[in-house]
Each structure stands twice: as structure tokens, then as C-alpha cells.
Amino acid sequence: MPVGAPSRFPLAAVRGVRLGVACAGIRKPGRRDLVILELAPGSRVAARFTRNAFCAAPVAVAREHLAAAPGGIRYLLVNTGNANAGTGARGMQDARACCQELASLGAVAEQAVLPFSTGVIGEPLPVERVTGGMPEALAALDAEAWEAAAEGIMTTDTRPKGASRRVRIGTVEVTVSGIAKGAGMIRPDMATMLAFVATDAEVAQPVLDGIVARAVDGSFNCITIDGDTSTNDACVLVATGRAGAPAIASADDPAAALLERAVHEVCLELAQAIIRDGEGATKFVTVAVSAGADHAECRRVAYAVAESPLVKTALFASDPNWGRILAAVGRAGVPGLEVGRVGIRLNDVVIVSNGARDPAYTEAAGQRAMAAEEILIAIDLARGAAGATVWTTDLSHDYVRINAEYRT
Amino acid sequence: MPVGAPSRFPLAAVRGVRLGVACAGIRKPGRRDLVILELAPGSRVAARFTRNAFCAAPVAVAREHLAAAPGGIRYLLVNTGNANAGTGARGMQDARACCQELASLGAVAEQAVLPFSTGVIGEPLPVERVTGGMPEALAALDAEAWEAAAEGIMTTDTRPKGASRRVRIGTVEVTVSGIAKGAGMIRPDMATMLAFVATDAEVAQPVLDGIVARAVDGSFNCITIDGDTSTNDACVLVATGRAGAPAIASADDPAAALLERAVHEVCLELAQAIIRDGEGATKFVTVAVSAGADHAECRRVAYAVAESPLVKTALFASDPNWGRILAAVGRAGVPGLEVGRVGIRLNDVVIVSNGARDPAYTEAAGQRAMAAEEILIAIDLARGAAGATVWTTDLSHDYVRINAEYRT
Numbered sequence: 001m002p003v004g005a006p007s008r009f010p011l012a013a014v015r016g017v018r019l020g021v022a023c024a025g026i027r028k029p030g031r032r033d034l035v036i037l038e039l040a041p042g043s044r045v046a047a048r049f050t051r052n053a054f055c056a057a058p059v060a061v062a063r064e065h066l067a068a069a070p071g072g073i074r075y076l077l078v079n080t081g082n083a084n085a086g087t088g089a090r091g092m093q094d095a096r097a098c099c100q101e102l103a104s105l106g107a108v109a110e111q112a113v114l115p116f117s118t119g120v121i122g123e124p125l126p127v128e129r130v131t132g133g134m135p136e137a138l139a140a141l142d143a144e145a146w147e148a149a150a151e152g153i154m155t156t157d158t159r160p161k162g163a164s165r166r167v168r169i170g171t172v173e174v175t176v177s178g179i180a181k182g183a184g185m186i187r188p189d190m191a192t193m194l195a196f197v198a199t200d201a202e203v204a205q206p207v208l209d210g211i212v213a214r215a216v217d218g219s220f221n222c223i224t225i226d227g228d229t230s231t232n233d234a235c236v237l238v239a240t241g242r243a244g245a246p247a248i249a250s251a252d253d254p255a256a257a258l259l260e261r262a263v264h265e266v267c268l269e270l271a272q273a274i275i276r277d278g279e280g281a282t283k284f285v286t287v288a289v290s291a292g293a294d295h296a297e298c299r300r301v302a303y304a305v306a307e308s309p310l311v312k313t314a315l316f317a318s319d320p321n322w323g324r325i326l327a328a329v330g331r332a333g334v335p336g337l338e339v340g341r342v343g344i345r346l347n348d349v350v351i352v353s354n355g356a357r358d359p360a361y362t363e364a365a366g367q368r369a370m371a372a373e374e375i376l377i378a379i380d381l382a383r384g385a386a387g388a389t390v391w392t393t394d395l396s397h398d399y400v401r402i403n404a405e406y407r408t
Numbered sequence: 409m410p411v412g413a414p415s416r417f418p419l420a421a422v423r424g425v426r427l428g429v430a431c432a433g434i435r436k437p438g439r440r441d442l443v444i445l446e447l448a449p450g451s452r453v454a455a456r457f458t459r460n461a462f463c464a465a466p467v468a469v470a471r472e473h474l475a476a477a478p479g480g481i482r483y484l485l486v487n488t489g490n491a492n493a494g495t496g497a498r499g500m501q502d503a504r505a506c507c508q509e510l511a512s513l514g515a516v517a518e519q520a521v522l523p524f525s526t527g528v529i530g531e532p533l534p535v536e537r538v539t540g541g542m543p544e545a546l547a548a549l550d551a552e553a554w555e556a557a558a559e560g561i562m563t564t565d566t567r568p569k570g571a572s573r574r575v576r577i578g579t580v581e582v583t584v585s586g587i588a589k590g591a592g593m594i595r596p597d598m599a600t601m602l603a604f605v606a607t608d609a610e611v612a613q614p615v616l617d618g619i620v621a622r623a624v625d626g627s628f629n630c631i632t633i634d635g636d637t638s639t640n641d642a643c644v645l646v647a648t649g650r651a652g653a654p655a656i657a658s659a660d661d662p663a664a665a666l667l668e669r670a671v672h673e674v675c676l677e678l679a680q681a682i683i684r685d686g687e688g689a690t691k692f693v694t695v696a697v698s699a700g701a702d703h704a705e706c707r708r709v710a711y712a713v714a715e716s717p718l719v720k721t722a723l724f725a726s727d728p729n730w731g732r733i734l735a736a737v738g739r740a741g742v743p744g745l746e747v748g749r750v751g752i753r754l755n756d757v758v759i760v761s762n763g764a765r766d767p768a769y770t771e772a773a774g775q776r777a778m779a780a781e782e783i784l785i786a787i788d789l790a791r792g793a794a795g796a797t798v799w800t801t802d803l804s805h806d807y808v809r810i811n812a813e814y815r816t
Contacts, residue, residue, distance in 0.1 A: 053745045054738030054763070086734045088748070088764025121731020122765055226717040228732075229739040309634040309717070309803075310811055317812035323529020324636075326494045330462030331637040337461045340496070355462070356496025357530055395717075397808050403718055404725035 002158055002277040003284040003373050003393075007269075011146040011177040012164040015200040016040030016240025020140035021152040024133025026126055027081030027119060034133040035152035036102070037076040037196060038141050043240045044205050045073040045114070046212040050233035057084045057091030057125075058115040059232060061099065065111045070205055074112040076196060076236060077102050079119075079130050080155050080181075085231040086122040094125040101131040105138060118155055118181065118194055118232050150179040153194055156402055157183045157277050163269035165262035169255045172245035174201040176262045182225070182274030195220065195235040195270055201259050202241030203248045210251055211260045212237040219267035223391045224306050225278040226399075237263065275391045280398030282373070283315050289379045290387045297334050298388035301379060304332035312395030315375065320366030322351045329379060341382035347375060410566055410685040411692040411781050411801075415677075419554040419585040420572040423608040424448030424648025428548035429560040432541025434534060435489030435527060442541040443560040444510070445484040445604060446549050451648040453481040453522070454616040456624045458641035465492045465499030465533075466523040467640060469507065473519045478613055482520040484604060484644060485510050487527075487538050488563050488589075493639040494530040502533040509539040513546060526563055526589065526602055526640050558587040561602055564810055565591045565685050571677035573670035577663045580653035582609040584670045590633070590682030603628065603643040603678055609667050610649030611656045618659055619668045620645040627675035631799045633686040634807070635715040645671065683799045688806030690781070691723050697787045698795040705742050706796035709787060712740035720803030723783065728774025730759045737787060749790035755783060 017039060024034040039045070047066055049059050066073065077098060084091045099113040106112075117125065140148075150160030164177040178197030203211070216235050241247070248255050276284050287306045292298035305311055308328040314321040325344055330337075344352035346369040351361050369375065425447060432442040447453070455474055457467050474481065485506060492499045507521040514520075525533065548556075558568030572585040586605030611619070624643050649655070656663050684692050695714045700706035713719055716736040722729040733752055738745075752760035754777035759769050777783065 052735060052738040053742065054734050054747050083731070086731050086760070086764055088762065091764070121729075121735060228716050228718050228735065231731075231735050231738060308636050309807070310636045313808055313811035316808065319812070321529075323491070323494050323531075323639075326462050327460060327529060327636065327639050330460040330639060334461065339462050352494070354496065356494055356499070395808060397805055399717070400721055400724065400803060400805050400808055403721035404727070 001282060003281055004276045006159050007162045007273055009147040009160070009162055010144060011162045012166065012175045013143040014175050014177050014198040014240065016043060016242030017198045017238065018141040018143050019145040019149040020137040020142065021145065021148045022133040022136035022140065024079070024129045026079055026129050032148070032152040033080045034130060034137050035078040035149045036134070036137040036141065037149070039074055039238055040240045040242055041074070043073065043238055044071050044203060044208050045236060045238050046208040047234060047236045048212060048216045050230055052229050052231045054086060054231050056117060056232045057087055057095040058117045059234060060092065061095040062114040062116065062234065065114055069111045072109065072112050073114055074108045075102055075106055076114050076116065078116040078153050078194065080153060081119040082117060082123060082125050083119045083121045083232050084117040084125040087124055090124060094127050097127050098130050102134055105134055114236070116194055116234055121231060146177060146179060153179065153181040155181060155183060156279055157181050159277055161270055161273040161277065163266045165265050167258050167262040169201060169245040169258065172243055174199055174243040174245050176266050178266045178270055180270035180274055183277060183279050195267065197236065197263060197266055198238040198240065199259065199263070200240050200243035201245055201248060203239040203259065204250070207248055207251050207256050208237060208239050211263050214260065215264045215267045218264055219271040222389060223271050223275050224303060225275065225393055272391055275393055278393035279402045280396040281393035282396055283394040284374045285315060285392045285394065286376045286389060287392060288376060288387070288389045289381065291384055292381045292386045293384035295386045295388055298386050301329055301332040301334060301381065302388050302390040304328045305377060305379065306390045306392035309395055315370070315394035316396045318367065318370040320346065320351065320363065320370045322366065325377060326352060334381065337381065338383065343380035343382065345378040346370060347372065409690060411689055412684045414567050415570045415681055417555040417568070417570055418552060419570045420574065420583045421551040422583050422585050422606040422648065424451060424650030425606045425646065426549040426551050427553040427557040428545040428550065429553065429556045430541040430544035430548065432487070432537045434487055434537050440556070440560040441488045442538065442545050443486040443557045444545040444549065445557070447482050447646055448648045448650055449482065451481065451646055452479050452611060452613050452616050453644060453646050454620040455642060455644045456620060458638055460637050460639045462494060462639050464525060464640045465495055465503040466525045467642060468500065469503040470522040470524065470642065473522055477519045480517065480520050481522055482516045483510055483514060484522050484524065486524040486561050486602065488561060489527040490525060490531060490533050491527045491529045491640050492525040492533040495532055498532060502535050505535050506538050510542055513542055522644070524602055524642055529639060554585060554587060561587065561589040563589060563591060564687055565589050567685055569678055569681035569685065571674045573673050575666050575670040577609060577653040577666065580651055582607055582651040582653050584674050586674045586678055588678035588682055591685060591687050603675070605644065605671060605674055606646040606648065607667065607671065608648045608651035609653055609656060611647040611667065612658070615656055615659050615664050616645060616647050619671050622668065623672045623675045626672055627679040630797060631679045631683050632711060632714050633683065633801055680799055683801055686801035687810045688804040689801035690804050691802040692782045693723060693800050693802065694784045694797060695800060696784060696795070696797045697789065699792055700789045700794040701792035702794045703796055706794050709737055709740040709742060709789065710796050710798040712736045713785060713787065714798045714800035717803055723778070723802035724804045726775065726778040728754065728759065728771065728778045730774065733785060734760060742789065745789065746791065751788035751790065753786040754778060755780065
């Protein structure tokens with residue numbers, strides 16, 4: 001059961017982007033598992049990829065193609081059901097073969113295709129099924145098909161994820177729309193599982209690179225479901241320039257800040273949607289650490305709490321077992337932490353002050369706070385001015401069931 | 409259901425140590441929850457404690473007393489049901505009050521008592537119940553009561569844990585016996601939840617300090633159930649000197665090495681017993697990393713695999729989803745790892761060679777290996793001569809159930 005309201009569809013169309021979906025039978029028949037995004041000529045593309053050393057073959061190929069032709073990308077090709085990771089030299093050949101086939105069908109260069117795969121790791125990609133589904137997906141290309149595409153990239157997700165913003169640049173309204181998939185193996189390290197965001201603004205490549213980097217750091221890089229960084233994470237930002245708005249040539253252009261804000265909001269909404277639909281999630285949890293000496297130690301504390309199995313099972317049980325939060329703070333490796341000054345709040349309930357149970361705290365108040373579907377864990381380190389926020393879920397029976405049964 | 413055979417009781421008695429147990433009703437009535445170990449005068453004591461910044465009050469008091477009188481410790485006082493952690497100044501007073509009462513009953517100095525608590529964090533210690541149980545425990549003191557004491561320190565453990573070794577020093581046989589508790593919040597950082605090991609050898613304090621440090625690093629500090637380091641971890645090593653064997657005055661004495669080996673074996677057997685009885689455990693898993701550049705990176709890889717929820721749920725499902733192992737290796741932060749050289753074995757089945765699925769690997773062979781109750785995950789980094797081994801469990805429905813229901 002996902003937490004909170006689903007994403008609102010339809011998304012606003014982005015001029016210069018069309019999306020097509022097919023059932024290619026990659027892992028199971030009759031399931032939308034192949035998505036193509038067609039980009040207008042002249043679109044610029046920026047991306048962040050996983051830092052997992054075992055990055056998947058499509059990640060390696062996408063990096064290579066993007067480096068060769070960042071202004072020449074015409075297709076994003078996405079399959080689910082198979083991650084094409086841990087597949088060695090054959091995996092690279094398979095990813096290239098898929099790009100070649102789509103390039104041939106679309107009459108573009110092989111480097112104009114960026115491939116993305118998600119699903120089971122370590123099994124050979126069924127290339128003929130991927131290529132066999134391409135004509136159906138190309139025939140379906142439609143500027144309005146964002147919801148179908150959001151469904152087409154799902155694996156264990158229970159609902160499609162999308163977000164849109166509009167922003168005025170000069171006299172022209174431009175659109176930012178994006179879709180993402182998540183559900184498990186989520187602790188992005190540069191980007192999340194898969195997210196595709198597009199705008200019809202016209203943006204110079206260095207500006208676009210900066211926007212995607214900062215937007216990802218402030219959104220997908222602040223979430224965790226299980227602390228496992230995927231081999232296939234990628235977040236792509238496309239700027240088609242087809243809205244007819246004035247070009248954003250420099251990061252100093254005030255329009256750059258406006259657009260960046262819209263992109264950041266779309267990414268944050270997608271990142272939080274991933275958490276709300278995390279495997280087995282019954283809670284949406286914000287861990288906000290404040291008054292730390294620096295951002296890095298605040299992040300360490302936030303992640304130690306957000307990834308503690310004991311905190312997560314207490315959240316699942318709606319049990320205000322705040323001692324587990326305190327224990328996680330204590331092991332996060334903050335040098336010289338004065339535990340006698342630390343404060344912890346659950347929503348508006350002060351549970352710990354000066355490192356021990358607050359005198360006014362009652363178990364009933366704690367239970368009321370923990371019973372909510374959306375919970376803020378606010379941790380005050382009382383030693384500086386830095387802060388960090390991380391979003392996460394609880395750890396439920398369904399998380400174990402989903403991941404124990406994943407391949408069966 | 410714990411994995412493998414239970415500990416063998418009775419343990420060999422240690423001359424100079426008597427143990428007494430009582431039902432003090434600390435959390436629930438009718439449960440053995442108070443244990444006293446009485447040490448002969450002149451015993452020497454060495455210990456390692458948790459590095460969690462929020463260490464419990466009894467840990468702080470035990471550290472203080474041990475520093476004041478390492479050669480004058482006469483009682484170890486252990487209660488379950490309440491950890492006396494996150495209890496601030498009152499917790500310190502409560503821990504001291506318990507020591508004072510036992511010191512008074514035993515006619516020793518307050519510093520001669522080391523207190524230990526385990527159980528729920530953040531609730532005040534019911535001091536009167538602890539002190540109220542002391543006469544019963546003192547009346548029960550018996551050199552043969554190791555099994556009762558091992559039961560008395562259990563919390564969510566399903567069975568008592570103990571181990572013994574004998575070793576000849578000069579012409580005299582000395583004994584090393586120990587007990588431990590574990591079950592959850594287990595990723596020791598200097599020591600595990602609670603372990604008490606005693607020998608009747610006579611050992612100089614610096615030699616004893618060195619032995620406990622190395623024995624803990626090679627045993628309790630190599631296990632993880634859920635990656636959560638407890639606020640109350642402690643491992644105590646007692647040397648009563650009552651066997652009548654020649655004193656071990658220096659680390660260069662060959663007898664020091666003999667004794668250290670016996671202590672290490674007892675600690676390792678106890679550490680592995682904790683894993684075998686880990687919360688919800690259905691598998692006993694050894695993660696052995698070899699051919700790394702240094703010990704630290706081997707440990708990082710071993711812990712990344714051992715603590716990955718996705719690897720652990722696959723182990724629970726007996727699913728040879730080795731892609732998850734590979735993904736965990738990839739995100740462990742090994743600088744410059746050549747993924748194309750990495751090898752992974754499950755028991756005797758080679759699953760990954762040169763970074764991809766081994767040509768001879770079959771799913772049937774993988775499934776056979778994963779179906780075993782005891783599983784070796786051997787990871788070859790192919791870049792050096794260092795190694796590290798970590799022991800862990802799977803992540804089962806019962807882990808979630810136990811920890812969601814812990815306080816109810």
C-alpha cells in the first residue's frame with residue numbers, strides 16, 4: 001500500500017518530446033515493458049548515473065554516447081524486466097545491438113540512442129524481444145503519452161510516478177515534466193533508479209549539466225529505502241528548446257534559476273513519490289537533522305536513522321521506541337557529539353531533550369505521533385548551523401515478502 | 409528457529425567464579441532476569457565496551473569502576489528487561505544505586521561492582537526490583553550455574569549460549585568458559601551485546617587487556633545481524649588465578665599465546681552462536697572476502713554484502729539472486745575496483761568469474777547452494793593479498809515480526 005496521494009496525471013506535454021510504449025514480453029507476456037522517448041532534433045541532454053562500480057552495460061553505453069554527442073541524442077530506449085547488469089562483454093554487445101536497431105528504424109546515428117534497463121541483474125538481455133517491440137512503441141509515439149510511459153518503466157512499483165511544473169521565461173510559458181520508477185534497491189548515489197525529465201526550454205549544455213547535478217543532489221540523492229545502490233540508476237534531463245522561449249545561455253541568466261527551481265521541484269516530487277511507493281511502505285518518513293557542525297555529519301546521522309532496521313520496524317509497528325532512534329544517532333560516527341544536548345522530535349511531540357526522555361513526554365503522545373502515515377523525525381545535534389534531510393520508509397512484512405519472492 | 413546445533417552445556421566450571429540467578433520481575437514476572445557473577449579476591453578483569461556515543465549508564469559506570477580498580481572487581485551484576493540507556497542523569501544514579509546495594513550485601517567497595525543492563529532503551533530502571541532480587545541471586549551462587557546464568561542474560565534470544573575450552577599451562581590445566589547474549593541490534597563496535605568470559609589462569613593486567621582486545625576484534629567485531637550497534641555492548645574477560653597454574657606475566661610468555669587462543673575460540677564460538685540465534689534467522693552465513701588490497705576494504709565489502717537487505721531477503725528465500733551480491737560489492741566503495749576480475753562463489757558453486765556469470769554456472773547449482781542452512785559467500789577481489797570474514801544471517805518475516813512487536 002503506497003503512502004499518500006498518487007501522482008496527478010495527465011502531465012503537461014513537453015513540446016519536442018513524444019513517448020511510445022509496447023508490450024515486448026521481455027520477462028512476462030502482456031506487460032508494458034518497453035518505452036521509447038523521441039526527442040526533437042537539437043535537444044540537449046544531461047544525465048547523472050549510478051556510482052556503483054558494477055554499473056550495468058546500458059549505463060556504460062549511455063555514458064559513452066552522451067559524451068560523444070550530448071547535443072545529438074534523439075531517442076531514450078528503456079526496458080524493464082532485465083537490468084542487463086553483471087552480464088560482462090555480452091551485455092555490452094547486447095546494449096549496443098538494441099541501440100543499433102532503434103537507430104536503424106529511426107534513421108539516426110547509433111550514438112543518438114541512450115539505452116536504459118531495469119529489472120533482474122545477471123541474466124542475458126533478450127535482445128530479440130527488445131528489438132521486436134520497437135515498431136509497436138514507435139508507432140505509438142505521442143506527445144501526450146507520459147502516463148503510459150510512467151507505467152511502462154515500472155517494475156515492483158505499484159503506481160506510476162510523474163510530476164509537472166510550468167514556468168514563464170520571457171513571455172513564453174515553458175513546461176517541465178518528468179517520470180520515475182523506484183520501489184527497491186534505493187539509495188541513489190548520483191541518481192535514482194530511472195528518472196526522465198524534459199523541458200521545452202532552450203538551455204545551453206553547461207547550464208543544463210549544472211541544473212541536473214544540483215537537482216539530483218537535492219532530491220534523488222536524499223532518499224533511501226533499503227540502502228542498496230542500484231547498478232542501473234540514471235536521471236536524465238532533456239531540454240528540447242521547442243517552446244520558443246529565449247535561450248538560456250548562462251547560469252547567470254535569471255531564467256536559469258527559475259527553470260532550475262521547476263526542475264528541482266519535479267525531481268523532489270518524483271523522489272518522494274518513489275519513497276511513498278517504496279517496497280512494502282506503510283509510512284512516509286522525513287528525517288531532518290539540524291544544528292550539526294557540517295552537512296556531511298548531518299547526512300550521516302540522517303542516513304543512520306533512515307536505514308536502521310530497528311527504527312524502520314518500530315515505524316512499521318507505530319511503536320514510539322525512540323531509544324532506537326537515539327541509538328542510531330549515537331552510532332553515526334559524529335566526532336565529539338555531546339549526547340547530553342541532543343534533542344529529538346516526532347512530528348510536534350518532543351521526545352528527547354538534553355539527551356534523555358523529555359520530562360513532559362508521554363507514551364500516549366508518542367504513540368499518537370507514530371500512528372500517522374507521514375512522520376517527521378527531527379534531530380537537533382545542538383552543535384552548529386548545518387542541516388540535512390532524508391526521506392525514507394518503514395520496514396514491513398511486505399518488504400521481505402516482495403524481495404523474497406522477486407524472481408519467482 | 410535458530411540455525412545449527414545449540415551450545416553444549418554444562419560448561420566447565422572456572423575456579424574462583426560463582427554464578428547466581430534470580431527472577432526479579434524487572435519487566436515481566438517469573439522470568440530469570442537478574443544474574444550475579446562473584447569473582448574471587450585478586451581476580452583481574454579486562455573489558456571492551458560499545459563505541460555508541462549514547463552508551464548506557466551502566467556502561468559508563470562499569471568503565472569508571474574498572475579504571476579505578478581493575479584488580480579489585482568482585483561482582484558483575486547483570487539485569488535484562490531494561491537497558492538503562494537514554495536515561496540521562498537519573499540513569500547514572502540508578503546504576504550507582506544498584507552497585508551500592510550489591511556492595512553493601514557483599515561487604516565490598518562500590519567500585520568492586522560492574523553493572524550491565526540489556527533490554528528496552530529509554531525507560532527508567534526499576535531499581536527496587538533489581539535490588540530486591542539480589543538476595544535470591546546471592547543465595548543461589550554456585551560454581552556450576554553457567555547454564556542458568558546464560559539463560560538469565562537472554563532477551564529475545566531463543567536459547568542460551570556458552571562455550572568452554574581447556575588449555576595446559578605448565579603442568580596445570582586451566583579453564584576458559586564464557587556466556588553471551590545477542591539476538592538483535594547486533595553490529596558490535598568493540599564488543600557485542602553482552603559476553604562474560606572467565607578463566608582460572610593467572611594473568612597480568614596488560615596481558616589480559618591485550619588478549620580481550622584481540623579476541624573481541626576477531627570474533628564479536630566480525631558479526632552483524634542488522635547493522636545496529638547497541639548502546640550496551642560489553643565483553644568482559646575475568647582471570648581469577650585460582651587454578652594454581654604459573655602466572656602469565658608477559659605477552660612473550662608462550663603460555664600467553666596458548667591462553668589467547670583458547671579465549672579467542674570461546675569468543676568466536678559465542679559470536680557465531682549469537683548469529684545462529686539472530687532474530688528471525690533461518691541461515692548462518694559466512695561472507696569471506698579475499699585478495700583485497702587491504703583489510704579495511706575487505707571488511708567494507710564483507711559488511712556491504714552482509715548488511716544488504718536485498719542480499720538478506722534473497723538468502724531467506726533461498727534464491728540464488730547473485731546479482732544482488734554483485735551490486736553490494738559494487739557499492740562498497742573500493743577505489744579502482746576492476747569489476748571485470750571479481751569472482752564470487754556460493755559454497756562450492758562458482759557463480760561469478762571475471763565480473764560476470766560463470767559460463768559453467770547453472771541456476772540449479774545455485775539453488776542447491778542457497779538451499780543449505782549454512783552458506784559461504786566467498787568474494788575474490790583479485791587485487792591483493794588481504795582478507796576479511798564476517799558472519800551474518802538472512803532477513804526473514806520473523807525479524808520484522810519480532811522487532812515490530814518487541815515492546816508489545
